[in-house]
Amino acid sequence: xxxxxxxxxxxxxxxxxxxxxxxxxxxxxxxxxxxxxxxxxxxxxxxxxxxxxxxxxxxxxxxxxxxxxxxxxxxxxxxxxxxxxxxxxxxxxxxxxxxxxxxxxxxxxxxxxxxxxxxxxxxxxxxxxxxxxx
Amino acid sequence: xxxxxxxxxxxxxxxxxxxxxxxxxxxxxxxxxxxxxxxxxxxxxxxxxxxxxxxxxxxxxxxxxxxxxxxxxxxxxxxxxxxxxxxxxxxxxxxxxxxxxxxxxxxxxxxxxxxxxxxxxxxxxxxxxxxxxxxxxxxxxxxxxxxxxxxxxxxxxxxxxxxxxxxxxxxxxxxxxxxxxxxxxxxxxxxxxxxxxxxxxxxxxxxxxxxxxxxxxxxxxxxxxxxxxxxxxxxxxxxxxxxx
Numbered sequence: 001x002x003x004x005x006x007x008x009x010x011x012x013x014x015x016x017x018x019x020x021x022x023x024x025x026x027x028x029x030x031x032x033x034x035x036x037x038x039x040x041x042x043x044x045x046x047x048x049x050x051x052x053x054x055x056x057x058x059x060x061x062x063x064x065x066x067x068x069x070x071x072x073x074x075x076x077x078x079x080x081x082x083x084x085x086x087x088x089x090x091x092x093x094x095x096x097x098x099x100x101x102x103x104x105x106x107x108x109x110x111x112x113x114x115x116x117x118x119x120x121x122x123x124x125x126x127x128x129x130x131x132x133x134x
Numbered sequence: 135x136x137x138x139x140x141x142x143x144x145x146x147x148x149x150x151x152x153x154x155x156x157x158x159x160x161x162x163x164x165x166x167x168x169x170x171x172x173x174x175x176x177x178x179x180x181x182x183x184x185x186x187x188x189x190x191x192x193x194x195x196x197x198x199x200x201x202x203x204x205x206x207x208x209x210x211x212x213x214x215x216x217x218x219x220x221x222x223x224x225x226x227x228x229x230x231x232x233x234x235x236x237x238x239x240x241x242x243x244x245x246x247x248x249x250x251x252x253x254x255x256x257x258x259x260x261x262x263x264x265x266x267x268x269x270x271x272x273x274x275x276x277x278x279x280x281x282x283x284x285x286x287x288x289x290x291x292x293x294x295x296x297x298x299x300x301x302x303x304x305x306x307x308x309x310x311x312x313x314x315x316x317x318x319x320x321x322x323x324x325x326x327x328x329x330x331x332x333x334x335x336x337x338x339x340x341x342x343x344x345x346x347x348x349x350x351x352x353x354x355x356x357x358x359x360x361x362x363x364x365x366x367x368x369x370x371x372x373x374x375x376x377x378x
Contacts, residue, residue: 013246016246016247016248019248020248023248026289026294027293027294027299028292028293028294029289029290029291029292029293029294030291031291034288034289037287037289038279038284038287041279041284041287042278042279045276045277045278045279046276046278048276049275049276052275052276065266068262068263068266069263070240071240071255071262072254072255072256072261072262072263073254073255074239074240074251074252074253074254074255075238075239075240076236076237076238076239076240076242076243077240077243078231078236078243079236079238081227081231082231082232082236085219085224085227085228085231085232086232088218088219089219089228091214092214092217092218092219094214095213095214095215096214096215098214099213099214099215100215120199120200123198123199123200124200124203127200127203128203128206
């Protein structure tokens with residue numbers, strides 16, 4: 001998996017570097033630079049072809065659209081990952097809290113019901129067995 | 135007793151909690167049996183023949199006097215009770231992103247990328263969203279430019295107008311920030327002492343002050359040691375006397 005990304009990264013870096021050099025040529029253009037410019041333009045096309053080839057290898061990779069929003073806003077997309085992890089952990093803790101509370105409630109309810117409805121609760125326990133610790 | 139117990143649960147069911155069907159308590163589940171002294175209400179559905187009813191009612195009949203009993207969830211089912219970050223081996227990612235402060239700007243993530251990339255993409259129409267919403271109209275393949283096509287890229291000589299020199303604009307680097315930090319504490323000082331206009335001189339003075347003091351002290355000590363009225367020696371005598 002990492003090799004695929006490395007391959008794409010390498011091509012992207014080459015492409016960006018080519019564009020940068022193209023920018024330098026264009027920023028102060030001299031008549032003698034025309035050949036170099038033409039060469040760079042064709043390098044750009046071959047770079048795009050290389051990137052296009054990488055697409056087939058990364059077909060199964062899904063990128064969340066929210067990450068694109070971060071990039072569009074000029075923000076570090078790692079912040080999205082960070083927020084996702086923090087949100088996941090917070091939700092995880094919340095759910096665990098609910099489960100713990102419900103477990104306590106269940107055991108309390110069973111003990112209280114056993115006092116009021118001992119026969120029924122005996123039948124209930126016979127069906128469900130003893131309350132498993134969840 | 136049994137009637138009371140079933141009535142308790144029966145009432146709850148009759149009220150019909152909102153969205154009960156989505157929670158799995160709705161259709162297909164047997165309706166609560168009415169107590170003997172209770173008359174069936176018009177709103178309640180009588181058991182219909184030909185439905186799945188009898189088949190589903192079977193376990194209820196087996197579990198007398200309980201009719202809403204369901205199988206307990208399997209214990210090893212993955213729920214929020216377990217730490218899911220640990221479960222999916224994401225501790226490393228969590229520590230990496232949440233342990234330390236992640237830099238806010240995109241240029242911190244892509245430091246090698248030329249140009250000003252921290253500006254919102256919507257400003258110059260370079261956003262990825264616009265690329266998704268309105269994909270460029272082009273063919274499926276990239277073909278190299280031939281001689282005739284390259285004539286369209288013949289440029290005029292001379293520098294590019296200022297507004298198009300986007301590649302040369304780089305986001306400010308952090309080094310300058312460090313410099314600011316060094317200078318900041320010195321900035322308010324000249325206001326307090328307007329006579330010292332040069333902050334460098336002041337810094338030098340400050341830096342030298344402890345050294346000078348030390349040197350002065352050393353000189354004094356040396357002098358005192360050689361002189362007969364050395365306080366250290368004089369001080370030692372009373373102590374020795376007191377011991378005696």
